[in-house]
Amino acid sequence: MTHRLSLRRALWPPRGAALVRRLAPLIAVSLLVVPALTACDPGGLLGTAKASGPLDCKIYQEKTPKDGAPLLLVLLDVTDNSAATATRVASRVQPYLDAALRDGSYIRLVATAGGPMIYSDCFHGDRMFQVKRRNSAREEKDRAAASKALGTEISQVVQSTKVGPTGSATPLLAGINDEVATVRATPGVKATAVTALVWSDLLGTGGQADCLNVDGKTASVTIAEAVVKRCFETGQIRSAGATRVRFIGVNEGSADRPQQELARYLKGELCRRISSDCD
């Protein structure tokens, strides 16, 4: 105590100390009032500070029950990083976020746009997302707010992804098993059923070595079958086993008729080979 007082005196000479004493109440009030007036988040003072980034995802997370929780693996093949596309992606993912927040689920997000894999600060897959409250009305309200916030996070991932001139969904599909294994290997994580949600138009332009490159191809069932068969025969894409796979980006953009047809055939062929539960 003596040491602390002497230190204060050393730092604050008598006149300065008097000034601080006069300003102390004003500063204290300003710490709470100013952020409110400027629409800033005072969470830092109230114990709910954002860890890093624009959204603290921990506030939407709960302790995982003993029997584990399902895993939602969100895979984004970003071909257009406009705000409009980002909104479309988020809206297609939204029902899955709603279900995750209601039932409890790990969420891991991986995005690519022809370059390296991009991982989300929020959706690591290491903690279970869920919003539970004692009051059901409150729970519903908080869950809706959480869903909106997580949707915004996904939209921002899309918009912040640098899109290259070429690419395809091949690396994302090839990585499903590894991503699931990574989550399962995380200490404390017990992932049960896995759903891989794939946002991709499946219209790849990744170069000749990329098995899902369909540049110059004809929109026929036979071609789609051959393309996908090659993906699996060369090991560029492997079966995801019991993982539920949902393709949500096919024909959501401005593809022309032949592109739409080929994308539809490719989705069917991929579904037949990648998982026993695919749509």
Place this chain on the structure above:
Amino acid sequence: MCVGVALALTVGLAATGCGSGSGGASFVAAPHAIRSAPAVAADPLPPLSKFVTQPDGSQVTTVSSDYLFDSNSSTLMPQAVTALEQILPAVREHPGRISVIGYSDGLGRTEDNQELSLDRAKAVEAWLATQNIPSSVLDVEGRGKQGARDGVPDASRRRVEIVLR
């Protein structure tokens, strides 16, 4: 006092990390870019109107289920109508019975494939009925995996046959 208020405001903003623009500081939109779309050539529909005479004298035409239906679906795609319209003249002129037979590939459970192939044949029959082809002359059958290699997703097996008997 004014100095005090200014100092307090500054401290309030700084201490709570509310500097200008910090709310979304970690979100920086990348420059807008779109991946080049691949050039995909259109594939003409198979010549559905061409019926092939079988050894028993009946005539058959085959259409890929992938043209008519989405994967795992028995709802006709909008463009399926264009394909089916090609066979209407021959069907209208045929005096005998007409069979609509669905097949699946060898992937998946036998009973699921049986059901899907039958549902798809029924969907074609239902469309023919809307074209004033009386149901009384139409037979519908689902043959599922029949003839397909088990576990093989062979596109040529996924088809609907229309047989003029």
